[in-house]
Amino acid sequence: MAAPARPLSPVLRTAGVGHDHARRRGAATRALVDVDLEVAEGEFVAVVGRSGCGKSTLLRILAGLVRPTRGRIEVDGTDPWRAGSRDPAAFAPVGMVFQDPNLFPWYSVRDNVGLPLRLLGVGRAERRHRAEDLCRGLGLAGFETAMPRELSGGMRQRASIARALIRDPAILLMDEPFGALDALTRDTMTADLQDLHTRTRSTVVFVTHSIPEAVFLADRVVLLTPRPGRVAAVVDVSLPRPRTDTSAPEFQAVVRRVRAELEAADG
Numbered sequence: 462m463a464a465p466a467r468p469l470s471p472v473l474r475t476a477g478v479g480h481d482h483a484r485r486r487g488a489a490t491r492a493l494v495d496v497d498l499e500v501a502e503g504e505f506v507a508v509v510g511r512s513g514c515g516k517s518t519l520l521r522i523l524a525g526l527v528r529p530t531r532g533r534i535e536v537d538g539t540d541p542w543r544a545g546s547r548d549p550a551a552f553a554p555v556g557m558v559f560q561d562p563n564l565f566p567w568y569s570v571r572d573n574v575g576l577p578l579r580l581l582g583v584g585r586a587e588r589r590h591r592a593e594d595l596c597r598g599l600g601l602a603g604f605e606t607a608m609p610r611e612l613s614g615g616m617r618q619r620a621s622i623a624r625a626l627i628r629d630p631a632i633l634l635m636d637e638p639f640g641a642l643d644a645l646t647r648d649t650m651t652a653d654l655q656d657l658h659t660r661t662r663s664t665v666v667f668v669t670h671s672i673p674e675a676v677f678l679a680d681r682v683v684l685l686t687p688r689p690g691r692v693a694a695v696v697d698v699s700l701p702r703p704r705t706d707t708s709a710p711e712f713q714a715v716v717r718r719v720r721a722e723l724e725a726a727d728g
């Protein structure tokens with residue numbers, strides 16, 4: 462099957478993006494160099510690369526949490542930093558699942574999940590209703606009123622996914638969201654995410670260390686070099702959807718190709 466035509470107006474774009482993290486002592490850490498990336502509306506892009514190569518930095522830049530040291534970004538056609546400071550409205554369509562769940566320890570699961578709605582001024586009953594719905598969908602039924610410390614690591618991560626989904630973000634950034642899950646839960650959540658993406662056509666940028674997971678979910682897999690991260694290769698995944706059979710020879714062939722590209726990028 463032919464790869465989809467490149468979009469004319471990507472919903473996310475980075476042009477020559479580079480980032481140096483300042484450190485308390487010593488020289489800054491060069492995390493990213495010259496990253497040019499375009500993500501079309503409704504596209505699912507996976508990002509893979511060695512630990513420390515700058516994947517989380519890239520996602521934080523796309524979420525507007527970090528201003529890139531070099532280059533520019535666009536969200537839905539506008540540069541959110543054009544006025545010299547962050548334009549919060551430009552990042553309104555963006556939801557993020559962090560690598561660490563980052564739940565507020567003093568709020569219940571339900572209140573953590575409902576927090577983005579609270580910030581939007583949605584009333585308590587509606588917030589609770591939607592948060593409880595999402596909790597059920599993510600296997601947290603019965604834990605809605607629990608405190609984060611009463612959850613396992615994987616449950617906390619699922620709560621943080623629910624929190625990102627509650628606003629139905631048009632652009633969803635996910636930083637290793639399934640990292641702390643057991644293999645079976647991970648398989649279920651990966652399939653659920655594919656369904657969600659098919660249903661909502663949201664635009665997703667998904668960081669993972671799992672090549673099969675990237676190939677299962679993505680329209681394209683972006684491979685970064687070891688730090689400082691640059692785009693080493695982009696692999697189109699044109700396998701038909703819904704994808705179910707990870708043992709199929711066509712699936713395995715793409716996995717091998719991504720692995721070979723990643724090994725080449727590692728030098």
Ligand SMILES: Nc1ncnc2c1ncn2[C@@H]1O[C@H](COP(=O)(O)OP(=O)(O)OP(=O)(O)O)[C@@H](O)[C@H]1O
Pocket residue numbers: 482483484490491492510511512513514515516517518519560688
């Ligand atoms: N807030 C920060 N301050 C200083 N250095 C940072 C900061 N965040 C990241 N770095 C540095 O930037 C580099 C890239 O980090 P980043 O977290 O983006 O990598 P990553 O690809 O997400 O790694 P992993 O796969 O382990 O999550 C690392 O060398 C890290 O030490």
Ligand SMILES: [Mg+2]
Pocket residue numbers: 516517518560636
């Ligand atoms: Mg990371």
